[in-house]
Amino acid sequence: MQTKVENNKAWFLVLPVFIIVAFSAIIPLMTVVNYSVQDIFDQNTSYFVGAEWFKQVMLDSRLHDALIRQFLFSLTILLIEIPLGIGVALMMPTKGKSASLCLILVAIPLLIPWNVVGTIWQIFGREDIGLFGAFMSTIGVDYNYASDPFDAWATVVLMDVWHWTPLVALLCYSGLRAIPEVYYQAARIDQASRWAVFRYIQLPKLTNVLIIGVLLRFMDSFMIYTEPFVLTGGGPGSSTTFLSQALVQQAIGQFDLGPAAAFSLVYFLIILLVCWVFYTTIMNMQKDK
């Protein structure tokens, strides 16, 4: 870091990125901010309402519920996907043809369009034509993701675990590959147990990729929209209506532009805040070590 050269001309290199991201981020964001403080009737009629919409959004119980569901969902999938991903990474073969085959196979779910992911599970979970649904009814579980709120929620979680554990696994796999062989050799000579190897060699080297993994998974699960939309449409009731879905319902469904814009900003800020808190905590924890 210290060896970086001070050079303000470097801005010219960053300028294209700035322009392109500004075009697709700043202008829309300004629009959102603009909407959030106005009451819009039609294209030409609008009133400045100040923080009115923000107040309304903060007090809206539907949104509170969506927020709670969202946190619950993100927490659940993190608790499942992170350990599972580490486990899969540890099981993956390290050398040869089987290693690259495993890599490609594991990565497949990541490359499927999100609505197709929803479709796959929509089919897979149905009792009449889906293997999973049929399996559940064969073993005597009363399972129907379309009518039972808990089943719907569990299916969305299962789908997300299916869809995104590969990302965590591949991140961890690359982290594991970066550990030099001598560490394992030294550990064997020191008569370390399998657990000790994991705890003192593998886990410390995985910290970096795990931070990336947790951040990515938190962010992306917090924005989840397409997959549950296709699978459950947010129902039954609103049991799988997460924040994005609630927002789209409000903005497009009811065309409540003002409140939707205020909601958008609050939503964005929550993500930024949680990520920032998470990031700084981890960084401080590392420093203390």
Next chain:
Amino acid sequence: MTQSSTTHDSKPSAAKYGTAETIQAPVYSHAERKARNATRRSRLGMVLYLVLLLLPIYWLLNMSFKTNTEILSGLSFFPENFTLENYAKIFGDPTWYMGYINSTLYVVMNMVISLLVALPAAYAFSRYRFVGDKHMFFWLLSNRMAPPAVFLLPFFQLYSSVGLFDTHIAVALAHCLFNVPLAVWILEGFMSGVPREIDETAYIDGYSFPKFFVRIFIPLIRSGIGVTAFFCFMFSWVELLLARTLTSVEAKPIAAIMTRTVSASGMDWGLLAAAGVLTIIPGMLVIYFVRNHVAKGFALGRV
């Protein structure tokens, strides 16, 4: 009259080949048995995981080769009346297959734009300090955190007002919102792994910046560029919300066209499955090309 006591035969003796055959059954120690069991367990676990992972996809594939009557008449692991009818329908109907072309077009555009703007910027972040560099970097990354749902409406209005609505470039630009920050971030990781001395040597050898960048630096981070392109492809290919909102007919992505399978006579499951299978194939092709770099790539150049 012999040579010294350290006489050796420089070729492996014939006896050695004999012993290879007659080696006794190895006696495994406790620890070795444990290690072998552990390998076997993890191999078994891996196979189990892969089966569970691929089962839903297989189910989709299986269904795509069935007729709707067979799908609805009961479960079977293999299509009894194997049919390519569903695929024929897709390839025979331009409103279907144009969806694939549209998707591919905007994904490739996005990949090219993202790489072109991200390469110099990533170089700047990895090599120089400049006013506001840290803030700029964080601001870029924060865009990766922006939920597409937030930008849905403003995007729609913005692109409509500049006349880009329902064009490929509109989707490509919209996807830059999350792909450009990601590309900068990944490339910065790879570039920081290249020693600065290489730049200095090149400048001393009389290379100008553009010449150095294209001739020397880019070849050095080839695998990083491959990985970045892969991630840009991936996130642009799988995104639907923005792509669907910004298009109506001309640039409509395949994923959005798939909703057409609901007709008056109910769901056309076979067609839906076939369309779904076809969306998976490009991804598999792309990952095959970068397979040797995936391990490093998934750490985003930051291990």
Next chain:
Amino acid sequence: MAEITLNALAHSYSENPSKAEDYAIREMSHVWEQGGAFALLGPSGCGKSTLLNIISGLLEPSDGEVLFDGKRVNELKPEERNIAQVFQFPVVYDTMTVFDNLAFPLRNIGVPEHKVTSKVHEVAEILELSDQLKRKAKGLSADQKQKVSMGRGLVRDDVSAILFDEPLTVIDPQLKWKLRRKLKQIHEQFNITMVYVTHDQLEASTFADKIAVMYNGQIVQFGTPRELFENPAHTFVGYFIGSPGMNFFDAHLTPDSQGNPRLMFGDLQISIRDDVLLALKNMDAAKVTLGIRPEFVHVWDGKNDDAYQVEVDYVEDLGTYKILSFLFNGQMMKARLSEDQKVPSGQVFVSFPEQWTKVYVNEYLVDPNGPMSVTVDQEVEHAN
């Protein structure tokens, strides 16, 4: 504490080795006596690290046996062999403190904590790490890290041998010397068998009592540094040990007019010891190589009828001595001149004392009566 025996050992990384080149270790037998300090010296890629990993059990040899105190250990994993190994790049457990690092091998085998503490403090004292014990291992310098990894081997009472795989590669030159002395001191104190792999002859000879020189997957000579210098058993030893290495030139055996064998280099007769000549004659060797160390080439100050007249190519001044390069019958050779010796130019007379003219057939030394008894000092006096 153990004596390590390698019995008809061979190793190949390929699954179906068919030619000699497929073997990283070619069939060899060797004994490292208990308590010795040994070096395994050779160029990179000669198989020395492979051999070390076979001893520690990280690799299983394709053929042959490894014995510790006469007991076969082939099937034992490294953790069961009670071996310590120090690697080229220091391996420390980053997240642990120095204390925990040193305690790690003990805790793994369930040593009671009070014993761990006393043992760790004892070893830290020896390695001069006592004031670092509470630090995270991550922040240590390379030489301290290397000491920690060495310490993990020393804390165990049951360690039968410590293996070093070029442990000083990443250490600064001025610290290398210190650390090497520390090693030597530890060896004297603990009386543990130590095997030290290196490609640096100086490092090998300062550390070890006996050096095994490895070449092409085989130990070509095992002896004291002096033996390796005075009586290289293989042309590679002559070439690798010493600076500059041995002079070599090809010769052939032809009978003279009386039918007695002579050794000829081109049209010049080279005189060698009679017993060697006799041995050579009986071997019916096709390719004979002669070798003489630059240190033993005698350079005469004046004209001498018994010496060969050669052409001086150039003289290199290396401070305390000079290296003379000359053309001997078209062959470039080197001789070492002592500080006070006259620097020759143009034509000069050199001779090769019989005692130091080594004869090699198929790269191996022809040695009729084993190691020689004459010491170098006497011989040098004699030559002068």
